[in-house]
Amino acid sequence: MRLMRLGAAGAEVPAVQDGSTVLDLRPVTADLDPAFFAGGGIAAVRAALDAGALPELTGARSLRRGAPVARPAAVICVGQNYAAHAAESGAEPPTTPIIFHKHPGTVVGPDDDVLVPPGATTVDWEVELAVVIGARARYLPDRGSAVAHIAGYTVSNDVSERTYQLEESGGQWSKGKSCETFNPLGPSLVTADEVDPAGLRLRSWVNGEPRQDSSTADMIFDVPYLVWHLSQYLVLEPGDVVNTGTPQGVALSGRFPYLRAGDVMEIEIEGLGRQRQTLRDAVV
Structure with a gap:
């Protein structure tokens, strides 16, 4: 599983790559920050992926890549x-x-x-x-x-x-x-x-x-x-x-x-x- 943050500096959107598709993680978390990792965020992302609960992030390929x-x-x-x-x-x-x-x-x-x-x-x-x-x-x-x-x-x-x-x-x-x-x-x-x-x-x-x-x-x-x-x-x-x-x-x-x-x-x-x-x- 590949987690990433995409968008302008200071306004990045958390995302996950699923095959060739990039999905929006905002239904799960506001950001990939220390609270995300401490709160079982990776397991929550897996569950959301398995449930098909994440929308595609529109225009992901054109967005700046932030630190993950x-x-x-x-x-x-x-x-x-x-x-x-x-x-x-x-x-x-x-x-x-x-x-x-x-x-x-x-x-x-x-x-x-x-x-x-x-x-x-x-x-x-x-x-x-x-x-x-x-x-x-x-x-x-x-x-x-x-x-x-x-x-x-x-x-x-x-x-x-x-x-x-x-x-x-x-x-x-x-x-x-x-x-x-x-x-x-x-x-x-x-x-x-x-x-x-x-x-x-x-x-x-x-x-x-x-x-x-x-x-x-x-x-x-x-x-x-x-x-x-x-x-x-x-x-x-x-x-x-x-x-x-x-x-x-x-x-x-x-x-x-x-x-x-x-x-x-x-x-x-x-x-x-x-x-x-x-x-x-x-x-x-």
């Missing part, structure tokens, strides 16, 4: 979770997950413009598998119990400003991760029952030229472990987003130029969809 999760309370990120990416960053592979936060306000639609901060010269792309939490996760007993707390998966671009992240950070990374528009998300949330997160191909392109091409099979810490691990240190709430790390092939490696206004990023994860963003200078 509205107003997440937290965006939690895992750093250097692919060994080759750690190496290209000049670091040893971590022995325990590296965790940092992005401001939730970074989340935008998968095709929205990404804004380059004034004077920024080291903006980078990062294709990532994002996990959306479906049930409160607190001190989970083991990694096996984590799966029941996952609503689904989507595509995330963990856009980064490397100077802010590494040179002006004061020892943490969030400055370089939290600029406005720095987390395009979507195009849809694919429910957990339809996704095996262990072997998905991830790819990225800049101006049509290939950059990243890897698989989630190369993760150092897999999805169930990450959800279990995070639950030992913080409470994961329904609707929270977990970015699970990026593979090698970013500009930080020194092999590619950093992004600038006018560049076009495209990222894709097998079975989850594709994004496309144009870089624009932020207007102050």
Whole structure:
């Protein structure tokens, strides 16, 4: 099942794709927000689909694609979770997950413009598998119990400003991760029952030229472990987003130029969809 939010920013309509048809979810919920996930929203959508109770969303194909999760309370990120990416960053592979936060306000639609901060010269792309939490996760007993707390998966671009992240950070990374528009998300949330997160191909392109091409099979810490691990240190709430790390092939490696206004990023994860963003200078 593919859940999505379509329409102008701030006025998105919740929808579900049923085969080639997009159906309006407003008879079930006003939005795909934390309350939807906490209140058994996915089960309610399944019931409505089975009952044939959802109308077609007129003109769905022409509508802007918004982030498939509205107003997440937290965006939690895992750093250097692919060994080759750690190496290209000049670091040893971590022995325990590296965790940092992005401001939730970074989340935008998968095709929205990404804004380059004034004077920024080291903006980078990062294709990532994002996990959306479906049930409160607190001190989970083991990694096996984590799966029941996952609503689904989507595509995330963990856009980064490397100077802010590494040179002006004061020892943490969030400055370089939290600029406005720095987390395009979507195009849809694919429910957990339809996704095996262990072997998905991830790819990225800049101006049509290939950059990243890897698989989630190369993760150092897999999805169930990450959800279990995070639950030992913080409470994961329904609707929270977990970015699970990026593979090698970013500009930080020194092999590619950093992004600038006018560049076009495209990222894709097998079975989850594709994004496309144009870089624009932020207007102050």
